[in-house]
Amino acid sequence: MENNKPNTDGVQTSGTHKTCWTETVQQRAFQKLSEDVKCEVAVIGAGISxxxxxxxLAKAGKQVVVLEDGLIGSGETGRTTAHIVNALDDFYSEIESLFGEEGARHAAESHTAAINLVEKIVIDEHIDCDFKRLDGYLFLHPSDEPQTLDDELEATHKVGIHTVMVEGGSMPGISGVSGPALKYPQQAQFHPLKYLNGLADAFVRLGGKIYTQTHANTKTMKDGYIEANGYKVQPEYTVVATNSPINDWATMHTKQSPYRTYVIVAKVPKGAIEPALWWDTGDQNSVWPTMPYNYVRTQPYNDQYDLLIHGGADHKTGQANKEEELEEDRYQRLETWLRQHFPQAGEIVYRWSGQVMEPVDDMGFIGKNPGDDKVYIVTGDSGNGMTHGTLAGILITDLINGKENPWAKLYDPGRITLKMQSVKTFIEEQYSTLSQYVDFLLPSDVESLQQIKPGEAAIVGRPKKVAVYRDEAGAYHAYTAVCPHMGCVVQWNNDEKSFDCPCHGSRFTCEGKVVNGPALSDLEPVKVPEQ
Ligand SMILES: Cc1cc2nc3c(=O)[nH]c(=O)nc-3n(C[C@H](O)[C@H](O)[C@H](O)COP(=O)(O)OP(=O)(O)OC[C@H]3O[C@@H](n4cnc5c(N)ncnc54)[C@H](O)[C@@H]3O)c2cc1C
Ligand code: FES
Known part of the structure; x- marks a missing residue:
């Protein structure tokens, strides 16, 4: 298995572990920004969104510039599992109760349109990315009741998705599932980085410009430009597609929460498992309001093997200890489940984690940034970022071109959803964020710096304010542990070798370099504390 030696530059991806995507395709790099530019639209972030x-926008004739901190797909799109679905994480029965029948129908229409758009782009632009249409199966987590599937059957039919109730035992590939399951036709999958590379090339063919290793600073936007690598980018419109929006200081970060989710990948003999997508309905007894679920798919690998990709075991970023199961221990939970349900699973060849943004009212955010007229954001895509990021292409193009779009209201970042479920989730998530501020008062992670093993780190001091990383050679490096976003104390994630902020999900490499917003700057180096 690949190891997780610290990757300190944060350029290739937002964690230390390699993924089966980053390891099987070369991520595209373009030139760095090296002059001032003017354009109609600047897009920050080169993930799927x-x-x-x-x-x-380029197809619609706009002159567009993309600014990307790392390489193509350096963010969560390089760490995804890429189920491309209109079977939404939060279920249509729930969406209908929050947004009404029309809202649920728009959710289904827009995600279905996104699957179709991916397919069209693959065909039109000749992108060789293993795109495949296939069925998805939703089955009960042992803690859940058949009523969940009955409700979803009814809700999906109302929105025009032709699900069918089947026997769990009749699902292809998977074993040991009794009870009912819901079959979703016409879902899809692909290799996300092959797709992104193809999409980037197609955009450039349309006259678009991409600058990689170009860090955008949105603080200067109030002065009419974006500072990037020391140069000025002056757009008429800006689209912030950085997953967690880096232009927003507080508003959007109270409407969504960052969660880590984990993936293992096993080899299976080629053709041993019929391709499908499988998900369970989530742990109803979880400490997390998101009720994490298991998700599985296959992927062609080489002449002898396919890959079996299994995700789950989510927790709120920086708060893994709330379940007394540290980040690096979560893969074992996944492996136990995988071997129970897929006895064909062989050697585990990859493992990694990534971050998803979970909105308090289940739907993502695409549209004008609250309070700004010419700034648009895409965020809050939960575990449905492939379709959410794709439908953002349709919606934001319409919004910038002044064209009405029936989905705009559903995804409006300025919306307030005052239904009981979303208010309850809001209160739970805000409590969980605010309670992190008392971390300053907790004892240091270690009593002396010698207890920190090479390649690991700890948060120390009284108050607890210094992040100390000990490199592989044994030397200590110290940074402020106070997150530059809103001052929470970062936590050490020994699995991805990063400092993770438990409040709004900013993340920093072991050398303090920011790899995930909302923080825009690094952790400041400080003097190594006395031993
Ligand atoms: C383990 C895992 C499994 C998942 N499984 C699925 C799935 O099966 N199906 C699905 O639909 N979704 C899934 N998701 C969610 C999906 O992967 C994400 O929602 C989606 O990839 C987000 O895409 P994005 O373009 O919005 O963000 P990203 O891909 O994160 O792209 C944002 C980009 O912005 C760049 N950036 C950040 N700050 C700056 C800056 N200051 N200047 C310049 N650039 C900057 C980053 O480098 C990054 O490349 C999964 C996510 C994870 C982590
Ligand atoms: S991400 Fe908001 S305080 Fe750290």
């Missing part, structure tokens, strides 16, 4: 928005 940023690149799809850029492509759709």
């Amino acid at each position: 940023g690149l799809t928005v850029a492509y759709c």
Whole structure:
């Protein structure tokens, strides 16, 4: 298995572990920004959201520039599992109760349109990315009741998705599932980085410009430009597609919460498992309001093997200890489940974690940034970022072109959803964030710096304010542990070798370099504390 030696530059991806995507395709790099530029639209972020928005705008004749901190797909799109679905994480029965029948129908229409758009782009632009249409199966987590599936059957039919109730035992590939399951036709999957590379090339063919290793600073936007690598980018419109929006200081970060989610990948003999997508309905007894679920798919690998990709075991970023199961221990939970349900699973060849943004009212945010007229954001895509990022391409292009779009209200970042479920989740998530501020008062993670093993780190001091990383050679490096966003104390994530902020999900490499917003700057170096 690949190891997780610290990757300190944060350029290739937002964690230390390699993924089966980053390991099987070369991520595209373009030139760094090295002059001032003017454009109609600047898009910040070259994940699926940023690149799809850029492509759709360029198709509509706009002059677009993309600014990317790392390489193509350096963010969560390089760490995804890429189920491309209109079977939404939070279920249509729930969406209908929050947004009414029309809202649920728009959710289904827009995600279905996104699957179709991916397929169209693959065909039109000749992108060889293992795109495949296939069925998805939703089955009960042992803690859940059949009523969940009955409700979802009814709700999906109302919105025009032709699900069918089947026997769990009749699902292809998977074993040991009794009870009912819901079959979703016409879902899809692909290799996300092959797709992104193809999308980036297609955008450039349309006359678009991409600058990689170009860090955008949105603080200067109030003065009419974006500072990037020391140069000025002056757009008429800006689209912030950085997953967690880096332009927003507080508003959007009270409407969504960052969660880590984990993936293991096993080899299976080629053709041993019929391709499908499988998900359970989530742990109803979880300490997390998101009720994490298991998700599985296959992927062609080489002449002898396919890959079996299994995700789950989510927790709120920086708060893994709330379940007394540290980040690096979560893969074992996944492996036990995988071997029970897929006895064909062989050697585990990859493992990694990534971050998803969970909105308090289940739907993502695409549209004008609250309070700004010419700034648009895409965020809050939960575990449905492939379709959410793609439908952002359609929606933001319409919004910038002044064209009415029936989905705009559902995804409006300025919306307030005052239904009981979302208010309860809001209160739970805000409590969990605010309670992190008392971390300053807790004892140091270690009594002396010698207890920190090479390649690991700890948060120390009284108050607890210094992040100390001990490199592989044994030397200590110290940074402030106070997150530059809103002052929470970061936590050490020994699995991805990063400092993770438990409040709004900013993340920093072991050398203090920011790899995930909302923080825009690094952890400041400080003097190594006395031993
Ligand atoms: C383990 C895992 C499994 C998942 N499984 C699925 C799935 O099966 N199906 C699904 O639909 N979704 C899934 N998701 C969610 C999905 O992967 C994400 O929602 C989606 O990839 C987000 O895309 P994005 O373009 O919005 O963000 P990203 O891909 O994170 O792109 C944002 C980009 O912005 C760049 N950036 C950040 N700050 C700056 C800055 N200051 N200047 C310049 N650039 C900057 C980053 O480098 C990054 O490349 C999963 C996520 C994870 C982590
Ligand atoms: S991410 Fe908000 S305080 Fe750290």
